[in-house]
Amino acid sequence: MNFNFLDKLSPEYRNYKIERIKNGASKKLFFKISKGSDSFVCTDFNSDKLEYKNHLVVHRILSNIDISIPTLIEKNDDKLIIVSEDFGNLRYDKILKQQSIKDLLQYATDTLCIINKEINFNPTYTLPQYNIELFKNEIAELPQYYFSYNNIIDRIDSLNDEFFDIWIESFKQLNFNFKHFVHKDFNMNNLIFLPSREGHLKCGVIDYQNSFWGESSWDLFSLLEDSRIFFTDQYNAYFMNYFYSHSNQLISLKEFKLKYHLLNCSRQTRLLGRWVKLANELNQPWYLDFISTTKLRLQSSLAILQNNKLTKFYDKYIL
Template sequence: MADRAEIETFLASSGWAGAARAPLAGDASSRSYDRLSRGTARAVLMKAPPGTEIARFVRIGAWLAEAGYSSPAILARDDDKGLLLLEDFGDALMARRLETHPEDEAGLYAAITEFLADLHRHTPPADLSRLDGEGLAALLDLVPEHYPRADRGAAREVAQRIADTFEALSQEPFVMCLRDFHAENIILLERPGHARLGLLDFQDAVQAHPAYDLVSALQDARRDVSPEVEARELARYAALCGIDADRFSAIYALIGVQRALRIMGIFAKLARVDRKPRYLGFMPRVWGYVERNLAHPELAGLARCVEAAYPAPTPDLIEELRHDADRT
């Protein structure tokens, strides 16, 4: 990561020397963010590990903007130092709006569904990696490595069954998938149409099944979406896109299992390796998604495999992870 002197040099060269800096809430990644203030002007400084992350963010952001969506404008960049200066979308986070105005839930999630249906009409960049059955399985490799008391042999069977079931169910063309698409990564803007949703954290975009980002939004690790809203938006998406509702619900549940298991592994890794235990409190909710998705009739065999591979996150198991995070 860039050091203080490198950041100051970058800001000076970008016309932001002497700007006030205040840290913004971070996420589970290695990135961090500062809000810059200079009089009435505002900007956001993103600090990322040197490498390709800045270039990916800029590239996908440009694709989204060209398609008519709201990605932050790029004010300055230094790929070698991992520094990016962005348009500041403000503080109207969708998650915060839902906390203070729960009556807006139905309308906001309807807007998400309609945005995704529109996004998925655009052909994604051809060179983005494809998250097919094999790719979904590979993303589960970290789970038995970090999740306590996992049975590695059974975990391999889980991954293979997910891959096989996905290939059997999937018929839709792959679409642009933002991957980490949920209420904590959406800023509500005073803009018309789909541009109302200010998009953040899209640098890991891939080509994937249309259900993936819908699962990400409706089965949010950080907040509960009402079952009525989830069911309505699942049906709404299938209707908007002309997809068989029964088959779509099965692949939605399958991807829900895959995502939830991966998130369980990530949260365990954050505690054990990165000493970030605050995500452990989300584990019971995420495990609830595992159980709910596995109740789908098409996933009975997968349910037995998951039961053999992974224990539920009981208070004792979570305390074990918390203890690992507290070790010095």
């Protein structure tokens, strides 16, 4: 397969060394090609042509602001392949014990502030816009996959109805503004530490093809409430206040935090179901190891929200 992939690239790369990069649950194929001091990352989007187009659209958007994203070296619209700058191996989730967590979060949060201030809502960009139907589809992964995993088999239909009724009521209590650029997967595993750069540019951002228009707090809780790896939350309040003060917010800090925590709860809810789904479909039970961290993140936001109906339901059936 590797040699076939090299044949898809420009002739100048044919004598490069090629190495497959693990892709986790992604259907895309990733390769690192290198020769001497030159190194690039190649992404094969043949599994999803739409993701290829989305990647290029978002790359054009992000290239117009002062943040670190990989330079696009080459693209092939027929073969659905992109060759990009290699940001190296210092992925945030791999270096938390070697680097200052607060510094890493600072670089990432400053990057989010720039994104929020510099990218204005533009309906001509071919990005989806979040809405209540997408919201319902996402949280549906919990009853679909997690209920059976958690041995919830009695009253399953009535519990499904109760689950959605509580969530939709909670959603409608807040006046969401889904007109902010959202990376969607601004997690530790999609951020690369670039020590040779300055300030916020030390945070390299990858895997942005699923971007959409949504709430401004989305990427912040994706960062601070990472479900795959548990790290201290002692800086969460600081960075919430910092982001609020350094981005274009037209709402009160209280409302900002309510939206942050409700959407974080919905995201952690979806992920509880997603981990079970991936473990079963990919026959990779290690995805279930993320459930404990996901529950901790969920409990933390539920405690702050003080939404009695949600808390009661989750305490009884989920946590």
